[in-house]
Amino acid sequence: MDLNCYYSEWQCSPQLDEQTFAQIRNQLALYYFKWDSQVGDVSTLAPFAIIVPNHVWQQLAKLAEQLTAEALAAEYELLQRPELLKQLGLPRQVQKVLSKQSIELTPAAARVVRFDFHPTPVGWRISEANSDVPGGYTEAANFSKLMAQQFPGTKLAGDPSAKLSDALAQTIQLGGHIALLSAPGYMEDQQITAYLAELIKARGCTAHLATPAQIQWHQGVAYLQSECYQGSLAAVMRFFQGEWLIHLKSNCDWSYFFRGSKTPICNPGSVLLIESKRFPLVWDKLDSPLDTWKALLPKTRDPCEVNWLTDTNWLLKSAYCNTGDTVTMWGISDRTKYIQTFCDTLLHPGNWIAQRRFQTNKLQTPLGIMYPCMGVYTVNSKAVGIYGRIARKPLIDFAAIDVAVLIQD
DSSP: OOOOOOGGGOEEOOOOOHHHHHHHHHHHHHHSOOOOSEETTEESEEEEEEEEOHHHHHHHHHHHHHHHHHHHHHHHHHHTOGGGGGGGTOOHHHHHHHTOTTSOBOOBSOOEEEEEEEEETTEEEEEEEEOSSOOOHHIIIIIHHHHHTTSTTEEOSOOHHHHHHHHHHHHSOTTOEEEEEOOTTOHHHHHHHHHHHHHHHTTTOEEEEEOGGGEEEETTEEEEESSSOEEEOSEEEEOSOGGGGGGSOTTSOGGGGTBTOSSOEESOGGGHHHHSTTGGGGGGGOOSOOHHHHHHSOOEEOGGGSOTTTOTTEEEEETTOOTTTTOBOTTTSOHHHHHHHHHHHHHOGGGEEEEEOOOOOOEEETTEEEEEEEEEEEETTEEEEEEEEEESSSOOSTTOEEEEEEEEO
16 A cells, blocks of 8 residues: 655745735635634735645545545444444433334435545554544635636646535435534534535535424424424534534434434534544454544544553544544643643543654744645545645644645646
8 A cells, every 4th residue: 555645746825915815715705705814903814835746646645535435344343343333432311222223223424534644754644534524625616626727737626515515416316405503603613514505505405594492393304394394304514523412402303313213414423433533442352344434534542541641642632522622742732731732631541542653744834834634525425626724833623724735636
């Protein structure tokens, strides 16, 4: 398996002038639902692009498709092995539902995953698989498209939002209704569902923006109860963390997101098995081949099995870490966060993992030395695009900014 990331062939484009870049930000806000392109005086978008050769994209695409195939096989096997679920850090209520093999699994309207690749001196490494509710669609498609227009001879790796919308529209009959769910008060989530809703409407379907609390179930069929529409749904698109579902009110039967629904869902709740950062802890108990995962994911252990207290080569991460929010590294994370993580890991080790740190290659950019991350999407097991992020420290979290990744044409 060739893991060489051909890093010497990467390059950054020149930085765009302020007026041109302001026009791009305005277009993203007005036409592509990118409402948070600037927070205060700080831009969340890089004013330059990362340009990579086509063969690098082809290699990443192949690796992402291999990872997806292995993950699907492992998920299926785990669902037949309920005794292993408790090792994944799942909420107990979810473990109980997924263990009920007598109830049919909820079908998938489509499957979308994003794997976060990092270039290192020893080749590619992945930090995680975003198999639950990956974001970054408009940045991967429209931000990159607008940046590519400024640099002749470059193109997009693909448009994951269009491919996902195509897959959902194929699941729904023409004119059928789909609800796109997000949490109230989370603008960064609502801009994603609003954007995808427009794409789905353009494909002849009826899309509704809603919250999980507005979904009711009758004999396994999902119904939307909103001011705009009360009726059955042909599909549900979930942009609401799977582990949050258990906190819905008692009249919202969240268990149908996992088992028993006749309405297909994107993504079905069973993806939490692979979303868990504790997934590697059950590898040695599975028959499913996981060669690509083992080659790309750093060594991962239960915190009780390694001396992470004194060995700073280990980082800590919660089982359902989102956007790097709980990743804690000695010397990188601030002291307050490290102490909080230290205490919680000692008290609840089953909710955490220790993972070997890896050295990410630095990239010289117009803004100075930065560290890149390539998020590669697959939709229904096919690689469809890249979401680029870049940070001033070797940790991709909420402070990282979006960067267009362009392919040399």
